[in-house]
Amino acid sequence: MKVINVVSKESVSEFLNFPKLLFNKDENYIRPLDQDIENVFDSKKNKFFKLGECERFLFKNDEGKTVGKIAVFINKKYKQDQPTGGIGFFDCVDNQEAANFIFDFAKDWLQQKGMEAMDGPINFGERDKFWGLLIEGFSEPLYAMNYNPPYYKSLFENYGFQIYFNQLCFGRKIHDPVARNFLEMHQRISRNENITAKPLQLKSLEKFARDFTSVYNQAWASHGEGKQLTELQTLKMFKTLKPVINEHISWFVYENEKPIAMWMNIPDLNQWIKFFNGKFGILYKLLFLIIKKFSKNKKMVGLVFGIIPEWQRKGIDGFMIWEGTRHFQKTTDFEDYEMQWIGDFNPKMIRIAENLETKVTRKLATYRYLFDETKEFKRQEIL
Template sequence: MLKVVPVTGAKEKREFLDFPAHLYKDDPQYIRPLDKDVEEVFDPLTNKLFASGKCERFLFRNSNDETVGRVAVFVNPKYENEQPTGGLGFFDSINSQETADFIFDHCRKWLTERGMEAMDGSINFGERDKFWGVLTDGFTEPLYGMNYNAPYYSTLFENYGFKIYYNQLCYSRPVHGEVSRVFRILHSKHSRNPAITARPLKKNTLEKFAADFTEVYNRAWASHGDGKVLEYKKTLEMFKSMKPVINEHISWFVYENEKPIAVWMNIPDMNQWFKYLNGKFGLFEKIKFLWFKRFRKNTKMVGIVFGVVPEWQRTGIDGYMIWEGTQHLRTHTDFETTELQWIGDFNPKMIKIAEALDTVVTRKLATYRFLFDSEKQFKTHPIL
């Protein structure tokens, strides 16, 4: 029988942060997330979901008082589903079905007491751009903010009775790989139009690019699936927070007579530098980070947004932008690989865009769902 230990004091919080590092101490692919990023999820001052939701963390110890698992379990009222559905996240366990079952049972009981009828895992008490999904294929170094786990995790979930609600697909391509001939033809076509220009994002004019990004994003994606409308103020805050790591050669905007019509946003994969910090980000680690950022080549960039306004879709302007940007960054950066943030298998439009960029799936994660009523019909995520 395992002992359940609520994470309340400093000692338990430290153990919650340290347990995965102990679990993966012999795994060369594991990169420890920054402690501050994890703790921000559970801080009511930084995570506004605490105003309406509930979240608790737990450690699980064996008879020798050794930690063998951890989990966070939560209710997020903004997480809308067919039935009331709670979440479990930051799940880590030794390779023991008995241990995993005990943890899942605990989460199920906690959520049932709060009116939930299902649970999804392993997900985040927050946005989907971080700490979301169970890695099922492509066990290589994770991108910044991406979950990483051992291959046996999917077995632990599925043996308990979880089913895949949707797969999360991560696409990648070599920066110096062959670019579609079609893209080059389209680039040549649009280059002859004097009204069309392409330019990279510049740090000294963030306000302008934030406004241009907001306009393209909202026109391209606001009505797309569960897309959200962005406010300029929020975009500018995001750009300013990214300023220290913005690479001015890898994010591109396209204009027609100075009106923004397309955007291709990339950032360096921060884990290529954070992996040397062992989860810490104090003054000493910040100095180390700046040193590594300056002297250690980062060979992987991450595509975070790709969008074209409606009237320019299916005109080939995307091919123009891709080839314009690719030629430039090949000359001015050391990046060797570009990887896209995950795309749900329920989103065929975004999958089509990813495939059009000559990418291939290089890793998969799964969002699992467990229905408390075994008689209820299981449904996968609806197609957008």
Template sequence: MKLIVVDSALLIQKFLQLPVSIYKNDKNYIRPLDEDIESIFHDKTNKFYKKDNCIRWILTDSSGKTIGRIAAFINELTAYNYDQPTGNVGFFECINDQKSAFMLFDASRKWLLDKGMQAMDGPVNLGSREKWWGLLVDGFYPPSYCCNYNLPVYQSFFENYGFKVFFKQYTYLRNVMERLNKVYYAVAERISRNPDYHFKTVDKAHLNTFIADFRTIYNNAWVNHEGIGEMTNQEADHLIRSLKPVMDEKIAWFAYYKNEPIGFFLSIPELNQLFVKYAKGKLSFAVKMRLLYNKWMGNCKTMYGLVFGVIPQHQKKGVEIAMIVAASESLLKRKVYEQVQMNWIGDFNPRMMHVAEQIGAKIYKTHYTYRYLFDREAEFKRHPLI
């Protein structure tokens, strides 16, 4: 077997094509768009990427066939926030052979060690946590857009190598046609009696306003979380406008207090179901037409909750529940979607897990984020609760 650094267009294609052979008989696998993967490995499309702090390999067998791949990288925003400087591995794929998997892990560990790291997390993204994060260990259903899907055997590869669970990630699913508990309507009614609070959906005709509101809420609610940097105007603008072609205004909600933005519950049609599963990795003209057709015909029955939150000053006041009730009632009236699949919630965030469970959502998928300490005698600590 031979490890080869990915440093040419041909090798990039081999890196991208490997999952096609690995999952050729898996009916649940949906190939990601090539551009969504490649955007991680360029500084123009990923502010966390630096050439000197990222490397990719493919692994080939004696015949030259690609049988594995992995990326190792250092996110300078998060690497030094732990007891040990911690690098990352991600985009791991491998045939069902532990020796091959260990070769990929060994190469990553040695490269990160040479860079001054003392631990590695994986499989994770070089960037924010809402994409390509964690190893799927339960709920092997078709993946959501930009979410990791993998062979079940990968769990044994990571754990036999010595990775330990740093935190667990739960993806919740809820039937949107089921009414909420009456208790929540009482909470929503109390909030609605306060004229200082109001909720509304996105209006694409005034998108600039919602982009500014999104950035304000995001930076107030998430900027202090581990590994989350402040979002710039440019980043917020790019993110929201990139969603515009697929956005359903009626499932993107904002909360306000005295006309100041304080929370959001942003969902979109589930893009893998909407069009990615037809794309075979390429966003062709025909695939774009399929997207428009499916969106127009309402063929996508699953909505994906991208992000949900309220700024700290208005938490535990019932605002989250009131916003959920408003969204739920709208969905019941429209009867367009059948279920909502939420972005993952870490087991380090029991309050948000409780909110999801209280509105009738059930755990649908479980991913693990692993950590491997290079000093095998060092004390391992799980992610602290927030």
């Protein structure tokens, strides 16, 4: 097997194009944007290069045909019981011998860096993109979500990888009836004249960024692995999302003028970019605007749902859900709702998803492989 370090223009192109050859008969495959993948490997755009290092490789058989690829990396911010590296952007033909060679290569690379385990497939970055192996629910992936054929599960597990944690996505039909208890919550909370619900408005983006930050930091930042957000960080995120924000589907709840809850949703970008074959240059950006205007997007994605502690378990969730749902049922073309993945180590967030009357739509897994097989394998601790 020949190993090629992906540094040349030709090897980068091969790295990006190889998955398409594997999925050319899979109607559910949506090619990620090339720029989203390349940004991961750009030290000027990916802040994690300040905390670690990353390389990517192609693997060719004796006939010179590409049979697999992988990225291997270490991240000092990725704190685990033992020094643990990562592998990601793995793709391989349905051949265990080829997969074992790739995994062995990654293991050797990481051992030379002092690692004692490897997790994968994960991203050299945050968990919101390209994280996990799809093991159930092989439907069209959400934007920046990993997608792979079913046989990858066997390639990982036959090598010795074990599930570190499962990643669950929850969804529902937009026009399915809302639970009676939600309607009762809405009716009860509506009697309180101090409580109001408002959709996000682009003309007041800075205000809603402040409100989002306030609710998020109270609801989630102190829970588990949550991080405090600054208003500047949130505003930057909102400005990035601005071209795709739909004002009908993100909702905030206030007690007088104090933000106490938020439900942030956006259209699924994959429903538009699936026509682009990974490209997003100037012409494709113009095409995006045209498609966005004239093509009905039928799927919306749940990003964040939060209620400040003093208003939790008091019916605000039902109030906000029915306020938002009855509005966008009438004003949008969305038919399906799906939330970004939630780790099975986070039962609190899973309960919130279930309270939205959702069902598990797909399952991904984060795998771990301990280099010393005599050591005890431990799953991610429950928060």
